[in-house]
Amino acid sequence: MVDHAHTTSPPPASAGAQQAPHVSRRAALRLTGAVGATVLSGGLAAWAAPAMAAPAPTRRRVPAPWRGLVAGGSDLPAWFELSRVPAHLHLGARTWWNSPQPGRDELFANAGAAMKELGATAYVRFVKQPDCDPWWPSAAPLGPDGERLFDEDRWNYWTNNNNPNGWGRKWVPAGTDLPALMGAEAAAQNMSVIGYYSYEYDRRVAAEHPEWVARVPDGEFNDVAYRGVLGTVIDFTTPFREIVLQRLLELAERGLHGVYFDRQLFPPWDSFSDWSVAEYERTTGRAAPMAHAPSGSEYIDWFSQDSYHPDYLHWVVWKREQIADTLAYWRAAVRETYPDFVFIASVTHLPALTRPDTSTRWAEVIDSVKGETELATHNFLRNFVFEHNPDLAVPEAHELMGLGWTVVRDASAGRPAFIWSGTSLPNVAHTLGWAGTVLAYGNIADVEVYDFWQTADPMDPARPFTPESAMREAFALGQKLGPVLAGTRPVRFAALHFSERARDARLTAASGTRKAWTEQLWPLVAAFSVLRSDGVPVHLVNDRQLTDEGLAGFRLLFLPDEDDLTDDEQAVVQRFRASGGQVVVNEWDHHDPEQTEVAAAALRAAVEPAVATSPVRVTGGPEARHQGFLAAPPEGTKRRIVVPISNDFTWIQVRAIGETGPINEPAPPATGVRVEWDVKLAGARAVEAVSGQQLPVTMGSDGRASVTVPPFDHLAVVVLGTDDRA
Structure with a gap:
């Protein structure tokens, strides 16, 4: 006993x-x-x-002032x-x-x-x-x-x-x-x-x-x-x-x-x-x-090795499915009685793309993925592939972070991911820059509020944390943009295939982690980088989403390796081609430092026919500009497309509580950014939502409209439409 x-x-x-x-x-x-x-x-x-x-508490399903403000079609409260x-x-x-x-x-x-x-x-x-x-x-x-x-x-x-x-x-x-x-x-x-x-x-x-x-x-x-x-x-x-x-x-x-639910869901x-x-x-x-x-x-000792034992990988894949089943079971059971109760769970390793102990299915069965700012760049979560293979080109951190946020969002059917800020942001500029970048992907910016921000911490009164003024400005930005972003989901145009099945198969080969990166993951990063830079909507589809329904609405499909597809997937791709979609299969050595730029240029040329047809596009501004393209649910005959655009965020510092040292200066304001779109998509009206400024629209002879975005420090959110569809 x-x-x-x-x-x-x-x-x-x-x-x-x-x-x-x-x-x-x-x-x-x-x-x-x-x-x-x-x-x-x-x-x-x-x-x-x-x-x-005392009586049991009465549960409020939705705070009263918010009830009914979200357009129809949202699957979140x-x-x-x-x-x-x-x-x-x-x-x-x-x-x-x-x-x-x-x-x-x-x-x-x-x-x-x-x-x-x-x-x-x-x-x-x-x-x-x-x-x-x-x-x-x-x-x-x-x-x-x-x-x-x-x-x-x-x-x-x-x-x-x-x-x-x-x-x-x-x-x-x-x-x-x-x-x-x-x-x-x-x-x-x-x-x-x-x-x-x-x-x-x-x-x-x-x-x-x-x-x-x-x-x-x-x-x-x-x-x-x-x-x-x-x-x-x-x-x-x-x-x-x-x-x-x-x-x-x-x-x-x-x-x-x-x-x-935080931390690693998979047992150590x-x-x-x-x-x-x-x-x-x-x-x-x-x-x-x-x-x-x-x-x-x-x-x-897998993390000091370059490959996985096949028997162990079989166990890992079985176990990650048991975890997905449990998450789905909890969510279904609770939401049957409490439909406005939200499940947020960590998929810690997924943004880094490499390790098989986390599945996109976890993101599918919960409401929102808990993520962090820099998970995609962690060496440990990538099995130290670049440290063990110094001859490989290392992708830029901001590209990895953007891709990581995209994969967790799109594995959740476009529902916003819940991205934690980390323990400390040094000032207002860094806090707004970080929040703006997370919001640009349609995600949620979860700001750390240090428990002792109002009083001195008795353990160390001098420990710095995110300043109160920075938190206030970030929360004010959230209140302003909540009604703009609520209910939106990513616009479909370019789909990149992220195959966990193909990655896992490579992990069991000799030098498996290297093989996974050279043949699957580096091509994925390269395609994301090219299309992000070209300013078109980018989406990731996993193995379960590579179906006729999953590709509906896309015009471009990028495959790291077509030979990895099953017979059913091959048939889906053939039907996609037959319907007029462009398929680009990787054939370049993006992982080779001497070939990375050449390979990117060749890939850009290959996707250009499709890119030229994008229904909405962002051009100009800094090279490290990031943007999202989000469609609001239709309101009668009205359509609305939301285009959040972040400035270069490579200067932003996420620091541990108490971390000191030089604070990076912010990037200069973003200038020269333009948004163009097909007026049949959303009409010929545009408003920048952060400032509330209505933007002058220029009409082209090809039926496309364009606006120049006023200079901005951290984030601009261009809202297109609300006119009757032409």
């Missing part, structure tokens, strides 16, 4: 794999009714008091579509258990009011941290005695590698329901709150179910001593997913508007659960490679 009140670490995992049980959700949870909540006033001290009897620059708070364990301090405690209890005063309309905050117990009396799981495990006092406990015994322990008193109080406080401010939920870390559940815990081949738990960061990792595709689902339903009931590469090993072997008839390797070294 486990003493839940005093257990500080789980027992050792069983060395042998256990048969995966098949448990119904009802049998697994034996759930009881929903838990009520008490709304208390008086700041943090009142929040810490035991709750008294209005509050989310309109919140283009939300705030990202933490307010975690340290805030709760540290001794009371002026400003910080008030922020914990009144985050909605504080973020509203800054100008945000939505915000992220912790609702459960790694290894902490739920911050509310959850109905899942039940203890060995059949009673709710979390009706008692609960741990607010977070370990780290510097102090394996925890930063500190604070009992959340029995009955206290922090998420209900968070939801009620947000509702009182007419704000939307998204719960940052550490889904895979739960020390007490791990103690009850060691067969669910991710471990390394020698049988040890994947805990703080091994992972070195956060805590005990539970494989959430096990029956633990039913516990998580129940808690998600409880959070939605308490008035939260969404959930935010060299870890696995006994449950998943048994399930893999039962369903595939294959031995799970990690569980049977004597030391695991031939698999766990």
